[in-house]
Amino acid sequence: MALRFALTPGEPAGIGPDLCLLLARAAQPHALIAIASRDLLAARAVELGLAIDLIAVDPTAWPDRPAPAGALYVWDTPLGAPVVTGQLDTANAAYVLETLTRAGQGCLDGIFAGMITAPVHKGVINDGGVAFSGHTEFLAELTDTPQVVMLLATAGLRVALVTTHLPLREVADAIDRQMLLDVTRILHGDLQRYFGVARPRILVCGLNPHAGEGGHLGREELEIIEPALDSLRAEGLDLVGPLPADTLFTPKHLQHCDAVLAMYHDQGLPVLKHKGFGAAVNVTLGMPIIRTSVDHGTALDLAGSGHIDTGSLKVALDTAYSMAAHRRSVT
Structure with a gap:
């Protein structure tokens, strides 16, 4: 049976949105839902020359089947300010944290079987007035996990x-x-x-x-x-x-x-x-939830170029799927 997983694109000016869109060219075995600004993804798709169908999801009626190849489910999350590809903006720090909060809380509530995160930029979040040392620490606090x-x-x-x-x-x-x-x-x-x-x-x-x-x-x-x-x-x-x-x-x-x-x-x-x-x-x-992530940073200089490798995100997805399967087999 298909499960639902949350995908957060991270820093909106970086390569996270690109990774999500490039990944959507192929079908996934589960319902993968990007928690992001739909306008941001649409604009980045145009920049990359990709024809990706961005399917809006309704939090009262979650999809229970994978999106087809060339499509991506999106839980629309509003930006704080328009995004200029490759340029950081502290006005979007709260947006990044909101995507993580929605994904993490959705996992706690049983909506998602796990969450997969693209890279964030710690510096711009801190410059935006929020003390932030990384995904790990943020999600530990969100899930009330002491260690x-x-x-x-x-x-x-x-x-x-x-x-x-x-x-x-x-x-x-x-x-x-x-x-x-x-x-x-x-x-x-x-x-x-x-x-x-x-x-x-x-x-x-x-x-x-x-x-x-x-x-x-x-x-x-x-x-x-x-x-x-x-x-x-x-x-x-x-x-x-x-x-x-x-x-x-x-x-x-x-x-x-x-x-x-x-x-x-x-x-x-x-x-x-x-x-x-x-x-x-x-x-x-x-943590009481599954969270996996890429092994690299935001690569602002490559955002919008199309010259990026989706390998780490693919591994992060496959690992989350496998972890969820193992967890279900022992519970």
Whole structure:
């Protein structure tokens, strides 16, 4: 049976609207509903030379079948100001957040089986007067989730993060025993729930070079990370580490694991993106809803050009569909 999924195009001046329209050239297996300004999508379609039928949806009568190839369902959401392709405008910051709120609340209400997000521009939202550090944190607040986990995945590699969008000098102070326990349990449980991994094997990075070198290059491994991992192993979790991050990401280790847990953003994600940029997906774990996203930014200079790759959005869609199927099979 076809499910409904929400698609948010993100920053209206960036490539998100382009991605949605390009994707609509092919039929989807489920009812995919873009939460966006219909006028914006229509104007961008003209700019791209695409003939896409933008089918308005009525929130009192949701579609229960996929749109045909060359068509896209749209839940019209008004802009704050007209969009100039490639040019940021703080007047549309509230519009971007409204699309995310509609999608997230729709998932909570059971209207959508999951949501897929195109890239937002954090800077222009903050400049518009709203403190915003990213999709992950915004959706955690919307869903009243105390702890979420960012996971990026590509073929052959999944990397989850203990801390996300923090300045580097704040990372060590942010990592404590309870955070490690919570994040690792979420990663373990959601690998089972959404990815069909019966007994996840997780490799854990150390925080410091050489995983602290026995305390000579930092004591976080000895005092925080190792005791937390020992407690989790006593619960039955299959964990390896803490391992030095500079040697963990090698075939010898990765071929026998289901995910890597990195301590901070730029410890794990450069490796993931080197391996699969443009064919990777960002997944938010720990929430009561499914959310996936592309692995790239707004690319303002490419908006309206037609010279963009839809690969990451395709992976994000396929991942959301697969996660929903796994969730239904275990509930």
